[in-house]
Amino acid sequence: MKQQDFLDQVRQVGRQAALAAGALLKLNYEKPHELTMKSAIDPVTESDFAAQKTIINLIRQTFPDHGILAEEKMETEVGEGAKGRDSASQEATPTYRWVIDPLDGTVNFAHGFPMFCVSIGFEAAGVMEYGVVYEPLRDELFEAMRGGGAWLNRSKRLKVSGVDRLNEALVATGFPYDIRERLPETLERMGKVLASSQGLRRAGSAALDLAYVAAGRMDAFFEENLKPWDTAAGILLVMEAGGAVSTFTGEPYTIFSDNIASSNGVLHRDIVALLSRKRIIRSP
């Protein structure tokens, strides 16, 4: 198969999987809460697993040999295509790999706060080639193909914002899961951003935050301690929309990095300067 045909097929499958999983999440989200709470199984976990199963089954139908790196460990449930590759290990990276978060913003989903999405990235030889973030409640499909730009709902080209001064920037962030162990640093960093920007937002879905940076709805985003599936699709969206992605210290970002700083590009130097600055260690 030609490379272009192959990537077209990747996009078809990725898009279809994101839309199918998103539709399933929306359905479960909108069920009366009293009803779902009666279920013996935790309804959130159930939705999360069902969405992942939908995605993996669709991928396996077309690409039975591709690697999969997904949030939920569920090898036994994947079906006949599973070959025990569905682990989050970094070793023996397969040439083709799908990096999947079936439900980003789980806490929001559980509480009924309407910000969550499906995130799927596709890597070839370690390079992100395609990314899709689907937000089912607003029916917004954010997609990017490496070198092909980033798009909303297949028709609107995405472009990062033009805000070029930090004090006019709207900045998104998230809190690490182990926040209780790193509260002082997290608060110090937030304090810096609060004092230097126009506003800070915390919506609770990193994949969606990155899609919003790509769409120019936010000017920058930073967070620590994310997992590969949280950022795989989003970083391609931002880059293809003209933005920038790095670590807090400005190093190249990989989906295994400890932290991420993303922006519209113009602001990147300022954001990194703010995030990377070492704490002032007072001499005793």
Next chain:
Amino acid sequence: MKQQDFLDQVRQVGRQAALAAGALLKLNYEKPHELTMKSAIDPVTESDFAAQKTIINLIRQTFPDHGILAEEKMETEVGEGAKGRDSASQEATPTYRWVIDPLDGTVNFAHGFPMFCVSIGFEAAGVMEYGVVYEPLRDELFEAMRGGGAWLNRSKRLKVSGVDRLNEALVATGFPYDIRERLPETLERMGKVLASSQGLRRAGSAALDLAYVAAGRMDAFFEENLKPWDTAAGILLVMEAGGAVSTFTGEPYTIFSDNIASSNGVLHRDIVALLSRKRIIRSP
């Protein structure tokens, strides 16, 4: 006119005004950004003023003598009904007063972050009788009549969440406009909430945050330094949905209070304990 007929009319006018202003905001929000930026007048201010004018004109048609307390000062633009009462002063409170925020979440609106709303409250003799928060992008109309419950889109009764443990609570907050002057206290308070709850969200619209507490999408909300029009409608929504509203120290809240703590009720004692606790003043 009978009291009930009068309040029905208030609701009709309030609802109509919120829907009309919201439709106008949505239209302006969805205009291509490049186009609106070409306008000589700041498009955000323009939308804000146009929305307020729409609301006030509709109120004046039915209730020419009611007082108005609104975010934007624009007495000269109000039209023939205006009698110089449209100031934000607390003095000589009229018997009937409409408390209006034509666009809550201005910074979001300006940046294209899709969280903003119209908020209108109606007071009789200092008591909030009717409140409406309209979120035009999702077409969600949150309404409450004192003693009549809180409703979404006229058909779904709103009820606060049943979350009864702080460490399972999703908490909303906002940052005061003068945050740079009160950063340490703000960060300290946030740190406490981050360490004690399941998650903190910052969406950037206080009126919408309160509507979400009423709808059970968030379990609590706190913020400092809000204005009367930010909370007038939202507090009635929360109370009519079974929740609680007070100051940080647990005192009765009025729309002129310096800070607000709101919750599903069950959590209120815990939230207030967290917010009111004095800083430890270290002896020199």
